[in-house]
Structures are given as structure tokens and as C-alpha cells.
Amino acid sequence: MPKLLGAPASNRNREDSWFKSLFVRKVDPRKDAHSHLLAKKxxxxxxxxxxxxxxxxxLDAYNKLCEDVLPSIHADKYYPCELVGTWNTWYGEQDQAVHLWRYRGGYPALTEVMNKLKNNKEFMEYRKERGKMLLSRRNQLLLEFSFWNEPLPRQGPNVYELRSYQLRPGTMIEWGNYWARAIRYRQHNREAVGGFFSQIGKLYMVHHLWAYKDLKSRESTRNAAWQHEGWNEVVYYTVPLIQHMDSRIMIPMKTSPLQ
Structure with missing residues (x-):
């Protein structure tokens, strides 16, 4: 990259380091799967x-249908799954619902739940009615980053932000290395809810889930992070890893464990 004549050495070094970060991966070759290195053990x-x-x-009928059916599955120990949270998007894609489920036991638990729900008449009727109300749907299977909190029920009222990042292929370890340090800057108001990366569906996707009392609180909390030494460095080095990013502000449904 050409350097401007007379530019301070510190600026030139910073410019060079950013340019190199676009191409140079600071990850040693490993034989481990990335999921084994990043996920909770x-x-x-x-x-x-x-x-x-x-x-x-x-939308109103859809919300009512979900509130009538989904909590019963969450509460029934016959199904090894938990409804972590369920929301409507407030800002972002409109007329959208987002559901987050946890399967304790991994893929075997997922398969067990799927097989059992096939024999659940109430659930099958729910799926039939739900299908009449949808324009489209998609899902992803995720693992949680080892350095994030496990998302647990919390009292409200809160608004939630789901920040989704499409990373450049091959950069997940580097992202995890930076955020393992960065997360400590974002814990002061208990705003960090959960962090996940995709395993099936759109790959090299990262989702960060945050909770705030309101949008004003979100603004002040995010601004406060810049006052911590080191936060600006994390942002500086992780931005080149991102191909696309998206933000949703979400409102919990009445029966969501995350309120």
C-alpha cells in the first residue's frame, strides 16, 4: 500500500498492520476442528x-399460537430441550419471529426431540397452522463460544439485540481469540447474554445476543465500552474479518424465558 509523504510513523505502522490483517492469518496450523477449540468443553x-x-x-395469531404451544414443550421433561428465548423483531426485518432452543446432550438430544415431536398431535397441528401464516423460514444449528455466558432466564423488561456476523472463511479462530479478551469489556451492565457460531446452515456465522433496558441504555452502554483500554483494538482487528453484519432489535414474547 503506498504511504503518504510526511505521514507520522505511528500512522504508517497502523495502516500497514490493518492492511496485513486483511491477508495474514495469525493462527497456527491445527489438526483440531474449530468447534473443538471454540466451544465449551x-x-x-x-x-x-x-x-x-x-x-x-x-402476526398476532402467530404469536398467540406460539405462546399456546412452545412453553409446554419447554416445560415437559420428556423432551430434552429448552426454549431459551422467543422474540418479535422490532427494528430490522419486520413481521419476523426469532426462536432460540437449547438441546442439552447435543445432536442425540436434537434427534430425540425431533422423533418425539412427530408423535405429538398438538405440535403437528401447530406446525400445520403455522405454515399457513409464514412467508418463509430458516434455521441454523449453533454451538456456544466457551468465553460467553450461557443464556439463562432473566427478568424484564428488556430489549434484545441480535448482532449477526458473516465472517470470511477461515477466520473463526481469530475472531474467537479477539473476543475471548473483548467480552470482559462488555459485562459491566450484564448486557452480554450469549455468543454462538454456526455448525449447520449458513457457515462462518456468528451471533451475539445482548440485553438492554431500552434503546437509550443500549447507546450509553455501547459508548462506554470505548472508554476501556483495549476495546478499540478489538474492533480495529475484527472488522476486516467480517463480510457482512446485521443487527436486530427484538421484543420478547410474553412466554419467553428471556424477558
Missing amino acids: EESNLYKIQFHNVKPEC
Whole structure:
């Protein structure tokens, strides 16, 4: 990259380091799967995130249907799964619902739940009715980063932000290395809810889930992070790893464990 004549040495060094970060991976060759290096070892939790785009005229009926059926599955120990949270998108894609499920026991638990739900008449009727209300739907299977909190029920009222990052292939370890240090800058107001990376579905996807009392609190909390030495460096070095990013502000449904 050409250097401007007379530019301070510190600026030139910073410019060079940013340029190199676009191409040079600071990760040693490993034989381990990335998921083994990044995910929590003490538990074998698997997460599923669902995005449902609802016909605008059906949103109220859709919410009522979910509130009638999903909590019963969450509460029934027959199914090794938990409803972590369920929301409507407030800002972002409109008329959208987001559901996050946890399967304690990993893929075997997921398979067990799927097989059992096939024999659940109430759930099968729910799926039939739900299908009439949707424009589209998609999902992903996720693992949780080892350095994030496990998302646990919390009292409200809160608004939630789901920040989704499409990373450049091959950069997940580097992202994890930076955020393992960065997360400590974002714990002061208990805003960090959970951090996940995709295993099935769109790959090299990262989802960070945050909770705030309101949008004003979100603004002040995010601004405060810049006052911590080291936060600016994390942002500086992780931005080149991102191909695309998206932010949703979400409102919990009445029966969501995350309020």
C-alpha cells in the first residue's frame, strides 16, 4: 500500500498492520476442528435458532399460537430441550419471529426431540397452522463460544439485540481469540447474554445476543465500552474479518424465558 509523504510513523505502522490483517492469518496450523477449540468443553449443548417471516396480517395469531404451544414443550421433561428465548423483531426485518432452543446432550438430544415431536398431535397441528401464516423460514444449528455466558432466564423488561456476523472463511479462530479478551469489556451492565457460531446452515456465522433496558441504555452502554483500554483494538482487528453484519432489535414474547 503506498504511504503518504510526511505521514507520522505511528500512522504508517497502523495502516500497514490493518492492511496485513486483511491477508495474514495469525493462527497456527491445527489438526483440531474449530468447534473443538471454540466451544465449551464441560457441556455438550447444541442450539437451534429459527427465523420465521410472518404474513403481516397473521402476526398476532402467530404469536398467540406460539405462546399456546412452545412453553409446554419447554416445560415437559420428556423432551430434552429448552426454549431459551422467543422474540418479535422490532427494528430490522419486520413481521419476523426469532426462536432460540437449547438441546442439552447435543445432536442425540436434537434427534430425540425431533422423533418425539412427530408423535405429538398438538405440535403437528401447530406446525400445520403455522405454515399457513409464514412467508418463509430458516434455521441454523449453533454451538456456544466457551468465553460467553450461557443464556439463562432473566427478568424484564428488556430489549434484545441480535448482532449477526458473516465472517470470511477461515477466520473463526481469530475472531474467537479477539473476543475471548473483548467480552470482559462488555459485562459491566450484564448486557452480554450469549455468543454462538454456526455448525449447520449458513457457515462462518456468528451471533451475539445482548440485553438492554431500552434503546437509550443500549447507546450509553455501547459508548462506554470505548472508554476501556483495549476495546478499540478489538474492533480495529475484527472488522476486516467480517463480510457482512446485521443487527436486530427484538421484543420478547410474553412466554419467553428471556424477558
